[in-house]
Amino acid sequence: MTGWAPPRCVHGHIILGCPHDDCPTQGAYLDQQEAAMADWDARQQMAARRAVRSALGLPTEEDSP
Numbered sequence: 001m002t003g004w005a006p007p008r009c010v011h012g013h014i015i016l017g018c019p020h021d022d023c024p025t026q027g028a029y030l031d032q033q034e035a036a037m038a039d040w041d042a043r044q045q046m047a048a049r050r051a052v053r054s055a056l057g058l059p060t061e062e063d064s065p
Helices: 024-055
Strands: none
Touching: none
């Protein structure tokens, strides 16, 4: 046994398995995950823009006026 236990909310349920819609622990976890996904999405979009601008021979957004 590794001693690892799944994270639990204030109600004692496993995170994302809590039946309470207003669970603060579950809400905080979801907010954290949504923020991480938004950050990842923004980085991916910026990388795609850079790749397309580079492939088209356009200046980078940092070089644009």
